[in-house]
Amino acid sequence: MSFKDIIEHPGLLKAIEESGYTTPTPIQKQAIPEIIKGSDILASANTGTGKTAAFMLPTLHRLLQTQGKPSKGPRVLVLVPTRELAMQVSTQAKKYSKYTTQFKTVCIYGGAPYPLQIKELSRPYDILVATPGRLIDHLERGRIPCQGIEMLILDEADRMLDMGFIDAVQQIAAATPKERQTLLFSATLKGNIMHLSKSLLKKPVEIDIESEVVKNDLIEERLHSVDNIDHKYRLLEHLLIDPTMNQVIIFTSTKNHADVLSDRLAELGHAVAALHGDMHQRQRTRTIADLRSGKIKILVATDVAARGIDVQSISHVINFDLPNNVEDYVHRIGRTGRAGNKGVAISFAHLQDRSLIRRIEQFMGKRITPHTIAGFEPKASSSRDNSRDSRPRGRMGGGRPGGPGGRPEGRSGPGGRSGPGGFGGARRSSYGSSKPRAGGFRSR
Secondary structure, three states, X not given: OOXXXXXXXXXXXXXXXXXXXXXXXXXXXXXXXHHHHOOOEEEEOOOOOOHHHHHHHHHHHHHHHOOOOOOOOOOEEEEXXXXXXXXXXXXXXXXXXXXXXXXXXXXXXXXXXXXHHHHHHOXXXXXXXXXXXHHHHHHHOOOOOOOOOOEEEEOOHHHHHHOOOHHHHHHHHHOOOOOOEEEEEEOOOOOHHHHHHHHHOOXXXXXXXXXXXXXXXXXXXXXXXXXXXXXXXXXXXXXXXXXXXXXXXXXXXXHHHHHHHHHHHHHOOOOEEEEOOOOOHHHHHHHHHHHHHOOOOEEXXXXXXXXXXXXXXXXXXXXXXXXXXXXXXXXXXXOOOOOOOOXXXXXXXXXXXXXXXXXXXXXXXXXXXXXXOOOOOOOXXXXXXXXXXXOOOOHHHOOXXXXXXXXXXXXXXXXXXXXXXXOOOOOOOOOOOOOOOOOOOOOO
16 A cells, blocks of 8 residues: 555645655554544554554645635644653644745644734634644633634643643643544553543544554663662763764653763763753753754653654663553654664663563563673672662762652643652753763762
């Protein structure tokens, strides 16, 4: 099957060709024809599967086929959980509609100034990409008329529910016409997602390609057993010397830990930056732009970055701290091995993480290959004694305020910015030479 078999419009086909797509991915093969037919969709699809194109291409196709009634509001509303994903989806929508110039896309999210968003919303547009919290703010002030919405798309719906947006999603859906077409994409189809789908979708076509995503042969997964935090640091320093590491995302469990680790790596001479929810939107946007341009070689991030970052040059993902649930593990490693490129996902695990590793392996349907590097072997006896606290206590091991690991990444409310925690808010990203200095992670 080729895109010409499921997409007819020459402008869309030209944009697809310029994007470098050759054949549709499994989610695109199944979803695009059904969306064009007008069916509601309930799909299980992880990141890295071509999901955005799977709903945006047929959405544009339908807009081209049908003439909506003149309206100041949007014809299509796309809800996403994070600012990064909102920007990514908006960028893709503009790219796919490049040769269908009659369409305009507006993107709104929390953490950005209101005046510019208000100005964009006051002009005619067709597609609105939004995070729930900021959208509610604009809706309550009457800035977004919803009577002309023909399609409601929920991307990464499971993540939105995890972030506490279920009431906001239901409020937004209630403001849209009942005769709309609704598309719901989620990493899993269970629990609250199924309850939500029953209230929003009408006789949906169910698509489940989770098993195909889990068995992504382009990603090599490695497991390193570690004794304690110092063992993690020494092992990480050794791994980062590997010249095959083109660009790396290192995942940590807290915002504070991301800052501490980023500072440590910067002091070693790495081109590194942190990304987490306490950073101003301008900083986050600049950081992702620097990652795309290659100015940043290492990104230290919390799970807020696990979804929505689409950078094809990411060669490695390192789970310095394991995620709290198995679904986040899939999204983390999905940052590499994209667009047909091979990637490597490395996880550090203590003895106390064994049960979590077993759950991840069960979910993935395969075993994560254990790896040991000469000189960095774990010592089982010491790991039982020293693995209680795997988070840094401060910069370079000092007693900096904020507690051992700080507050986990979370939200302060729909579309809002998390309040001060640990280090007291956003920090400046620091870039250095990509060549590490000698000396390692030494405590002072």
